[in-house]
Amino acid sequence: MSDRTKKQKCNNKKKKEGFFTKVVNTLITLVLTAGMLCGLQAYSVAGMSGLKFAQLSDVHFLENGANTTYKMTGRSPELLDDAVAQINETKGLDFVMITGDLIDKSFEKELRAVLPHLEKLETPWYFAFGNHDRCVGGYLNTLVYLEMLRNSNPNFKYKKPYYSFKPKKNFKVIVLDNIITDEITSNGYLDEVQYRWLKKELDSSKKDVVLVFMHVPVVEPFVSPSHKLRNAGAVKSLLESYDNPIGVFQGHYHAAKITQHDNVLYVNSPALVSYPNAFRIVNVTNYKDKVVFDFTWKETRKTDIQRMAKMLVFGSIIYTGEKQDQTGLYEIKK
Numbered sequence: 080m081s082d083r084t085k086k087q088k089c090n091n092k093k094k095k096e097g098f099f100t101k102v103v104n105t106l107i108t109l110v111l112t113a114g115m116l117c118g119l120q121a122y123s124v125a126g127m128s129g130l131k132f133a134q135l136s137d138v139h140f141l142e143n144g145a146n147t148t149y150k151m152t153g154r155s156p157e158l159l160d161d162a163v164a165q166i167n168e169t170k171g172l173d174f175v176m177i178t179g180d181l182i183d184k185s186f187e188k189e190l191r192a193v194l195p196h197l198e199k200l201e202t203p204w205y206f207a208f209g210n211h212d213r214c215v216g217g218y219l220n221t222l223v224y225l226e227m228l229r230n231s232n233p234n235f236k237y238k239k240p241y242y243s244f245k246p247k248k249n250f251k252v253i254v255l256d257n258i259i260t261d262e263i264t265s266n267g268y269l270d271e272v273q274y275r276w277l278k279k280e281l282d283s284s285k286k287d288v289v290l291v292f293m294h295v296p297v298v299e300p301f302v303s304p305s306h307k308l309r310n311a312g313a314v315k316s317l318l319e320s321y322d323n324p325i326g327v328f329q330g331h332y333h334a335a336k337i338t339q340h341d342n343v344l345y346v347n348s349p350a351l352v353s354y355p356n357a358f359r360i361v362n363v364t365n366y367k368d369k370v371v372f373d374f375t376w377k378e379t380r381k382t383d384i385q386r387m388a389k390m391l392v393f394g395s396i397i398y399t400g401e402k403q404d405q406t407g408l409y410e411i412k413k
Contacts, residue, residue, distance in 0.1 A: 127364060128250075128365045129363065129364045129365065130246060130250050130288075130363045131171050131360070132172060132176060132290075132363075133166050133174075133176070133358060133361075134175075134178060135178070135358045136178040137178075137331070137349075138158070138162075138181050138193070138350075138351045139180055139183035139350070139352035139353075140156065140159055140193040141155050141182070142192040142193075144183065146387075146391075149392070150183070150353045151356070151384055152352060158351050158379055158384060161381050163196060163197070166202065167200065167201045173247065174203045174252075175204040176205050176254075176292050178207050178293065178294055179207050179212065179293075179294030179330050179331065181193060181212055182212060185212055185213050185217060186219060187227075190212075194232075198231060198232075204234065204235075206254075207256065207294055208224075209331065210258050210294065210295070215260065215261065215262065225237065241276065249365055250363070251284040251290070253280050253290070254292045254293070255269060257273075257293050257314075258295070266308070267307070267331070268309045268310055269314050274313070274314070277317065278317060281318075284323070288324045288325075288370050289321075289324070290326045290363070291326070291328065292328045292329075293328075294330050294331050295331050296308065296327075296329035296330075296331060298311070298329075299332065300332050306331060306332060319340060319343050321342070322342060324365075325344070326344045326363070328346045329348065330347070330348055332347060334347055334349060334398045335348060335349045335357070336404050337400075337403065337404050339409060339411075342412075346361075347404075349400075353398070354389045354395055354399075355385065355395070355399045356378060356379040356384060356385045356388055357378045357379065358377050359374055359375065359376065360374075360375040360377060369411060370411045372410075374405065375406055376405040376406045
């Protein structure tokens with residue numbers, strides 16, 4: 080064999096070795112990259128989790144009603160249908176919570192009329208009682224109301240007006256009934272049995288992000304002696320005695336206001352039936368060292384109704400709140 084032939088074979092061998100080396104190196108790089116991505120993904124999943132929900136309050140549905148000097152009850156079915164459509168268009172929702180006054184007049188026929196509108200929701204929905212929802216001494220009492228909800232809503236299984244559930248790992252939802260049912264009043268009160276139950280629920284959820292829903296607010300958006308929670312001080316002290324992140328979501332005043340007291344965030348939400356005819360989408364992200372609440376403000380697309388509703392209120396800023404009461408980020412350190 081000539082030297083030239085030997086040299087050519089050697090070069091061919093080196094080329095093959097070089098080619099195989101590149102292939103091996105490429106494969107190793109791909110494997111390492113995939114491993115790193117998996118590791119980062121695992122770290123991300125382990126380091127944070129999220130929950131997204133809609134809060135809808137003070138619908139005051141009235142099937143064949145008329146508008147009042149404050150509420151657009153005559154257009155309440157249209158407002159509700161638009162809110163349901165907007166909620167259905169919102170991706171990634173885990174649940175919808177209605178924080179009271181679903182109906183304006185506490186008659187069985189009104190509850191029966193509103194339920195088909197809510198059955199259009201494509202996300203599981205839950206409910207907290209408002210002062211307009213039940214009759215004092217009338218037929219539409221707690222048991223009848225809950226039975227009708229259970230028959231209409233496959234996700235609603237509860238036989239008490241207060242309950243809790245875990246929508247996801249590391250999250251706890253607590254629903255309270257702070258409506259006075261033996262007296263005609265717009266004030267609220269959390270009775271002793273519920274207070275003890277709430278404490279027990281909070282004691283068992285110290286490592287969770289806790290979301291509390293009720294109608295009558297613990298922290299008022301503005302002072303109203305005829306609408307306040309009579310034992311708000313005791314309930315507030317209980318909530319603020321815990322160190323884990325707690326969000327408290329309220330209605331009743333038809334006004335938007337967000338107030339933060341250390342690790343407790345008090346969220347008053349607007350009414351659907353009166354100006355600004357809005358509701359909230361809330362995205363809660365649970366990181367290893369903090370929890371971030373991201374609020375999105377949703378107004379009705381029925382602009383003619385909203386314009387009329389605005390004409391019926393004095394000092395609209397009371398009900399809309401400031402910009403930071405509508406949309407924005409709130410952070411709670413762990």
